[in-house]
Amino acid sequence: MTSLPALPSGRKLGLVIDLDICVGCHACAVSCKEWNAGGHSAPLTDFDPYGSDATGVWFNRIHSFEAGEGADARAIHFPKSCLHCETPDCVTVCPTGASYKRAEDGIVLVNADICIGCKLCAWACPYGAREFDADDGVMKKCTLCIDRIYNENLEEVDRVPACVSVCPVGARHFGDLGDSNSPVSQLVASRGGYDLMPELGYRPVNKYLPPRPRKTEPGCTGAPAALAPTEDDFNGAGLLLRWMDRLLSR
């Protein structure tokens, strides 16, 4: 019911998230919460914050789980926010035009003024990236920090989403994924970045970088599988003799 931009600009702003180095520290999630609590979609309401069932609006959440078996088994920390898809049903399903995708940079936003809180977009989003604020009665979501990335009151270096600027391990990158020469596109190309659930056909802009091959096999660092002992017995007599002659200068 809501159209996607007829003439997209070709710019596709989004995030590249490196699952090889995310330690699951939640800095990005709280940074997002903190900035956006007073930002474009303010507030990010918290319900029963000191009670038995504290819940709140969070645009970025970290899912921690285990995957794989045996030597491939891993603990995964998976940050997830709106992927700013190229063909998102969360926009087209919107009955009022509140949910929309910007032509100029591809960011998917909600116009709170005309959102009727029907939650159809949340049902349409397979990634669970929509966040309903029951107190405001409107749907909210990641804005890619639209009030930071163009903000002339911030230094240029700070004009990135709040989640990107704080990541201690440097697992989050921001840029134009519509430009194949951009650093983020190059990163995706070199690291085999992938779409989350591409089979659904929404063409997410955000990409995830898979874990790098891990160095666990013998020889992985160039070292032998074991050191060769200089002698077979364990009393060390031969070694001690050898070291007797090893005089090094202080």
Next chain:
Amino acid sequence: MKFNPLATVVEKIDTSPKVSDEVKCTTCFMCACRCGIKVHLSDGAIRYIEGNKAHPVNRGVLCAKGLAGIMTQYSPARLNKPLLRVGERGTGEFKEIEWDEAMTLATDWLAAIRANDPRKLAFFTGRDQSQALTGWWASQFGTPNYAAHGGFCSVNMAAAGMYTIGGSFWEFGEADFDHTKYFLLFGVAEDHSSNPLKIGLGKLKKRGAKIVSINPVRTGYSAIADEWIGIRPGTDGLFVAALIHELLRADRVDFDYLVRYTNAPWLVIDAPGTEKDGLIARDEAGNPLCWLPDMKISANALLADMRPALVGQYTLTNGTKVVPSFELIARRFLDRQYAPNAVADRVGVPADTIRRIAAELAHAAFEQQIELDIPWTDWAGRRYTKTVGRPVSMHAMRGISAHANGFHTCRLIHLLQIFLGSIDSPGGFRYRPPYPKSVPPSTRPCGGADQVLAGLPMEGAPLGFPQGPEDLLVDATGRPLRIDKAYSWEAPLAAHGLLQMVVHNAWKGDPYKIDTLFLFMANMSWNSSMNTAGTMAMLSARDSATGEYAIPHLIVADAYYSEIVSYADLVLPDTTYLERHDCISLLDRPISDADGAADAIRQPVVQATRDVRPFQDVLLDLGARLKLSALVNTDGTPRYPGGYADYMVNHERQPGFGLLAGWRGVNGGDYGRGVNNPRQLDAYIANGCFWRHELEPSQRYYKHANKGYLEWAVRMGFVASAEPIIMQLYCEPLQRFRLAARGHGNVLPPARDRSRIEAYFDPVPMWYAPFEGELVPEGEFPLHAVTQRPMALYHSWGSHNAWLRQIHGDNRLYIQRATAMRLSLADGDWVWVISHHGRIKAPVALVDGVNPDTVWTWNAIARRAGAWNLAPDSPEAKRGFMLNHVISELLPPQADGLRYANADPVTGQAAWYDLRVRLEKADPKEAGEAAPRFVPVRRMPGLMEPPGILRYGAGFHSDPGAGAR
């Protein structure tokens, strides 16, 4: 707005809203990391907090805790006014009083103590970061009964490091993340230092360096390691010993490094049965001796350019038989008991893996040696054109520390680094100034019988580094002189005290009764105690003879309604970290990095609107009211009327040296040493609230032997002389204690302690099985149980943070799938976790990433109902559980009935990772609630009603029509 469904609505977005009115820099205190932050203020309220990009600790990044600081600042758990207890301890019944009354009361109690026996004040701090003040204050008061929380934190890491390399892990050193090629991470390390370690791990991953995590639990940093080694808890030392065995057997040890920088060539006296046995042979001037085979003579081992022997038996001209210390060490670890095959089962790591790791370490250190184009000059004036590095580094913290064998295990890790020649080399573990210091530092603990005098200050600091039995704080019969028994025969090298034993000992009157326990930010009735329920009972226990509380007075200073507050007789409400001055001093726990020295301040960025005072101001005021000589002028007026900010600038520890190193001198032109500068804090604030001096490239590596660095360190007051700092593989001070256990010397251990001292004061690093596992039947308690705090809460003060508690609101007991299957446990079942000490009830979750003989959980999620102004039915109070309840502060009784502290026998470090348990499935009727649970504490007078809906930030939006409706 009117809505026309046929029109296309174009949203007008302000993409350049005003961000804030004002930005103030300060230092974060949401954990122990001390990151630089910029606080953005809008109409006086905090719009947001971000990392300071110029700051040496965090370089602009920030963690979940620091970013959630807003919610701690505006927490409904904040205390509002001084409080006097009116009900029983532990119930939360208080009345509000004025500051004058509170201070008069505290002064009266303390003045009476000081006039009679200053020891009867026990002053302990928890997550405090102002020990340069608090320790000094305790000395001025005259009590030795002072420490912070290191006894249950990581004193093993500090002590083992200071007695081995003159520095330590913790935040006092760091891996050279820019150059290292192989990184070993032992145990839980998410605690210190939080952001620098994450920044470093990110660098390693991007450079392709290999990360190996040795940890029973695969979470956090282990999740991104190339290799996770799910070791059995408490066996890390054995694993490291096997690595050392492999290196020695293959002759892959950096002998050049050993000869130059360590006491490996020093001669050890071989005279069994005598008072000299095992001591270092010295010349008449006290210099250690080495043996020169070329000349067949002994010589002063401190001289340059000699070629000393590392092995062999020699006889000095006086007939003394000697052997180089290296030979003693090599003989121990060449033994087949440390072969990978011999240890594999016990550590739970295949022998092939141990052999491979050893080979990879040797390969990285010796085949991938790096050279930096940095010329430098060593202590003897010898110039090198390049700086050579062995790019292997290691990090360890409480995962190693919180075992009864943690001191020796940490020494083993340092031994491994030293054998690889990597410490303070490019790519290795590097010291952060003011470290390295002499091994160990020369300060001895003060508090002996002749040093504690009624009405007078102590002449030294309560904490220090004993070099032998004569430095212990014991009476003529060997009984402890400190309330926590630190520096007694039960914990001789207790460099951080034993906070975990204070309540127990004070309640029991062992070694004596005290009058007042004064706590700051130390949650002893909850997650900072072992035997928590027992500790709560001790705090409220009464003396049967007098009817008075066994601990007569309890003063608590805290900013929030933590669990301990409800036990206080008198509550002195503190400000938040954003409302006060603080000092992150080089005299305490500095924020230096390996390339530079740094310190920092906090400044008030918002004004407290409650009737609260900064704790440090209160302490200085209390000192002035008590007329402590260093805290008053000759006319009796307060010496520091401007509070802590005044003290930070105007107090001198020695002439020219104060708490802050930056901008000293009349015009602020000096650093390190210089007269006080009245404009010093302005200079800090103008610089983002920190000061940093970057070392010249030639001063940055091999600091222990680097002439340029050492001469600078002398000028800074870090070390007494520019002599090289020699790493002590062989720890002679330990042998001095051991000789006492054998009956030599004037200060002898009581008979009951002798075999223990003999066993664990081995000057050569060793491994032994943790005590609890040895003292309880393995069949009855087959599982290890360990805890850690999640990264989003590590070292944060409280679960009252509205955002963080949404991330971690309750906890589960994680168990390996196969183990769970064996015990017929399914996800979500409730179990009883039973130790020799007690039992708790907890919900389980099944995982793969944990050692099969180990269960674990997140620590300190659980809260006592009613504390922190959380709803009594909050998940933290209802489902949250703590292992603290099943960990005893005492070991199980020995055969003779004696119960030692559940601690490392060398340092007194609480051994809370030694816990052994069994699981029993709870009856389905028992599911749903954790046990034990306690009577809810009442809400304090003055605490705000927590909001049901929190719309923080709504007021900041520039378009009130949009968000803030």
